[in-house]
Amino acid sequence: MVHSPYTIEHLRPDTGSSDQDLTPGVPNFETITLGELVRLKLPERQQIIAPIIPVQGLAMLYAARGIGKTHVALGLSYAVSCGGAFLRWQAHKPRRVLYLDGEMPAQALQERARQIIAASPHQPPTEDYFRLLSMDRQSLGLSLNLAKPEHQAALEPHLIGVELVVIDNISTLVSGGRENDADSWDAMQAWLLQLRRQGISVLLIHHAGRGENARGTSKREDVLDTVIQLKRPEDYDPEEGARFEVHLTKARGVFGDDALPFEAKLEVIDGQAHWTCKTLQDHELVQVEELSQAGMSVRDIAAQTGLSRSRVNRMQMKLREEGRLRH
Template identity: 30%
Template sequence: MIVSVLQTRRYGWNFLPFVGINPRSPFGGGAFLTEIMKTSTTTTNASTTSPTPSAPRIRPLGDVLDDETIKPRNRLLGPWLLERGATMVFAPPGVGKSWFSLAVATAVATCGTFGHWSAESPNRVLYIDGEMDMADLKGRAKLAIKAAEGGNPDLIRENVVLFARHDQPEEEDNFPDFSNPDDADAILAIVRQHRPQLVVLDNLSTLATVDDENAAAAWDNFLKLLLRIKSAGAAVLVVHHSNKNGEQYRGSSKIATTFEAIVRLRPNPREAASDGAAFLLDFTKTRMQSADSRKVFNVSFADARWHWDTLVDPAIAELVRRFLDGEFKSQAEAASVLGISKGEVSKRLGKAYAAGLTTKAEIQAAMAAAKRNAEDGEAH
């Protein structure tokens, strides 16, 4: 605790409610640092003897089954953003990652909705931004509030707390690095002070310095910090960039192991986002039991309104999966197995191509591979 408090005291950070600059707010930098100072004085006057580490808890499964204090996790938003969970959203630059994250934060804070996903209750959000100018962040926040649906919009002014790099005093150049273990205790002190149910990290490239993104070990410090934030009782939404082809996130595959859900946003070739956002949304990883995990959503934000369409139904996504898994050597075989016409198979594949779910070349390659595998099997 001494290290945590002293490191936090070293920074001159500002924390502000979502809209409006109000240093006298109970969540503003002055009050926060005053409390940290008090705690620091008390702590440093206490005994400096290192406490004996507590033994790890290891108990029979029966004790866990009978433990009434273990409750099902609350849904912060829909089935994919759960209490004490970890989610990542990734996309190419300019597609709408921050718009998406602000909309999620708004829905969580107000007990509102985003698309057809709803929050179960209003919750505190700590939004940490690493790159956006404060004028742009303020403008987007106002539009996000205007576009919010359901819930109580009055709650957002205090339920979302901002910690932004470009809101810090000019003379301070010590915004925390989320991959630096020396900053980890100070970051945890911030989370424990504000007690959010959701922490948004926007975005990973500007908040964490990773020398070699493709090296698994290079991510260890950041991933350990995420686990500590979750242990402190908060869910985490990490905003990240996609790789060059836009199909996967940037960096080592090790990143995925930490997250329960990974949301992919891809540019919508039929929509132009001049002053908002337009993207195709799907999940590349989920641990949820939901039909949403097999859907592709067509999402756009324009005129301070979100517009949603389900672009691909589960039957189309399942058809694509079976083709890519090598189950069908031809469209005719798929039609025979599924009990539908060849024309219907072609129609469904056409919708999948339009949605960016797969390409004609990928399906043709998968059918050719299935045909070769079948011929090899007959030869043996």
């Protein structure tokens, strides 16, 4: 198993205590002074796939049914295993991935894998850089509930060398009580934090609930570095297949253009999965430009586009600076 690049020994001051000082059954917590923390020579935190999942990072991707969660999860995972790119994200070196799938038929997984591999200019260094645990391929009656310590322990042999675990999805692989009950998430959260201390990053795949939030307790998001939301564009046509907006609703350390929402579209051509992306801001800017030229007021533009009036004002200023809007 991959271990953290630094352990408690790096943090432990020399107090002269020994194992004989430990009381059986009582946790022996260690502390460190602020000065000692500042003087530590810690490794720079790298990225599993930049800029959204850091090493020892915890992330969640969620969307309503049928939008494309598994397409994104598989494409991102393959990029990590190859050291390649996916959508607007880049993995700078290959890392081992364990993909846990709780609901896809093996045939559907196989088809998507073939499309991804056929379209990619990269390959993993060896085949074991991307391993799958598909519940559809397990013995009849065998289940996986990651909220149970015994099931977490059963995964230990499969985590050796792994740097990214993808859990697709929470609804099928985590059963810890009522979904909206924050306490029911405690066992799972403890395991996620344990994986992080061991140097393993985790991407959780989840369903959207009513409105635009992830389904169930919001406590899931407390320890996460990144939360990614996929949602349908307003002008979406079901015949388009996988086309959606990508929004970072929580992103520690992600700023500027990296944090901007964008639109992604999948087209399968000759058995190859091809993705195209465009910045949503460009689309919105064009929309504001057209409505402004039509003589609509800021209030009316905001009502029609769903943008705030202050944002419409800023976009009109940008259009004037670029000479695309005269008044």
